[in-house]
Amino acid sequence: MLQNIGFPGLMLILIVVLILFGPSKLPELGRAVGRTLHEFKSSARELVSENKDDGEDSKDIVKERKDVTEKSPA
Structure with missing residues (x-):
């Protein structure tokens, strides 16, 4: 919808x-x-950085689980 506004439409608005x-009131x-x-x-x-941090934490948990399973003699 906004792709079709163009310069004349923008001037009208x-x-x-x-x-x-x-x-x-325009400056305000x-x-x-x-x-x-x-x-x-x-x-x-802020939301993007929180998601990146959460992703890194889950990767660390997966690495720890792999290390534990590789070390266990079962």
Whole structure:
């Protein structure tokens, strides 16, 4: 859906936003959008790093189990 907007559609959206909120509110809206994107990106990075850490922990557990089974005389 967003692939078909193009430059004219984007300009129309910006004009409508300008009419609705006025020029004095646009900087505030821009800052709010920027803060929201920043928080979203940092949360996404945090989740990805947690998943990587969990994956490494499970690999360590698998290695320990292999070592134990290789050493057992059964």
